[in-house]
Amino acid sequence: MTLLSVHDLEVGYGAITALHGIDLEVRKGEIVTLIGANGAGKTTTLRTISGLLKPQRGDVRFNGNPITGVKPHVITKMGISHVPEGRGIFANLSVAENLELGAYLRRDKIQQAEYQRIFTLFPVLKERMKQNAGTLSGGEQQMLAISRALMSKPQVLLLDEPSLGLAPQMVQTIFRVIREINAEGTTILLVEQNAHMALVTAHRGYVMETGRIVLADETKALLASDRIKKAYLGG
Numbered sequence: 186m187t188l189l190s191v192h193d194l195e196v197g198y199g200a201i202t203a204l205h206g207i208d209l210e211v212r213k214g215e216i217v218t219l220i221g222a223n224g225a226g227k228t229t230t231l232r233t234i235s236g237l238l239k240p241q242r243g244d245v246r247f248n249g250n251p252i253t254g255v256k257p258h259v260i261t262k263m264g265i266s267h268v269p270e271g272r273g274i275f276a277n278l279s280v281a282e283n284l285e286l287g288a289y290l291r292r293d294k295i296q297q298a299e300y301q302r303i304f305t306l307f308p309v310l311k312e313r314m315k316q317n318a319g320t321l322s323g324g325e326q327q328m329l330a331i332s333r334a335l336m337s338k339p340q341v342l343l344l345d346e347p348s349l350g351l352a353p354q355m356v357q358t359i360f361r362v363i364r365e366i367n368a369e370g371t372t373i374l375l376v377e378q379n380a381h382m383a384l385v386t387a388h389r390g391y392v393m394e395t396g397r398i399v400l401a402d403e404t405k406a407l408l409a410s411d412r413i414k415k416a417y418l419g420g
């Protein structure tokens with residue numbers, strides 16, 4: 186079942202067109218990755234899905250219903266949660282306060298079981314709850330950003346470059362958790378420049394170049410493709 190889809194999406198910044206009519210779909214239960222070089226249009230795609238940018242043309246559908254033009258907080262409430270590039274956490278608030286902000290759109294308080302889930306995914310956050318988020322390492326901030334996004338109980342999680350700038354061991358941790366969150370039932374659209382990790386983690390992938398989708402396939406096929414090996418996998 187298709188959970189999230191975009192059709193013929195054209196998005197620009199003033200005179201600059203960043204997306205030239207892209208199509209993609211994410212089915213329930215999948216991890217789908219969107220890979221491509223810097224400037225390809227990956228962030229623009231996620232920001233349009235989550236309602237932060239308005240397309241000039243085309244539409245975004247969630248559970249079959251058009252959500253183009255719907256306000257970002259409403260889209261979050263509908264079940265799409267976005268972990269932005271650069272993480273977007275509040276450095277001067279504590280870890281606990283950042284998590285509470287993630288739950289802000291809900292009417293109920295964060296349940297103990299949800300804290301337990303977060304601490305099972307990321308044990309280190311338990312020790313950091315009272316610390317200001319700005320004092321966390323880059324990897325811990327990414328853990329917090331993902332945890333905060335989970336507080337709105339999303340059906341789909343949009344992740345924008347979660348491994349960017351992290352040490353190799355932390356990259357492994359983040360990708361392991363992405364698989365765990367997916368295994369627990371959350372559908373994931375993962376934007377990455379780390380094509381190798383993204384392709385070994387996801388089920389299907391889209392390859393984006395200068396605002397266009399140039400390839401779409403099962404990740405197994407993409408990993409075996411000479412074109413992908415040459416352009417994105419260093420050989």
Ligand SMILES: Nc1ncnc2c1ncn2[C@@H]1O[C@H](COP(=O)(O)OP(=O)(O)O)[C@@H](O)[C@H]1O
Pocket residue numbers: 198201202203221222223224225226227228229230
């Ligand atoms: N705020 C902006 N104003 C003008 N151009 C932008 C802005 N953000 C992105 N762009 C341009 O849109 C294109 C796609 O950018 P982006 O979606 O950030 O790519 P990616 O996330 O794949 O690196 C690039 O050419 C970039 O320079």
Ligand SMILES: [Mg+2]
Pocket residue numbers: 227228229270346
């Ligand atoms: Mg980007």
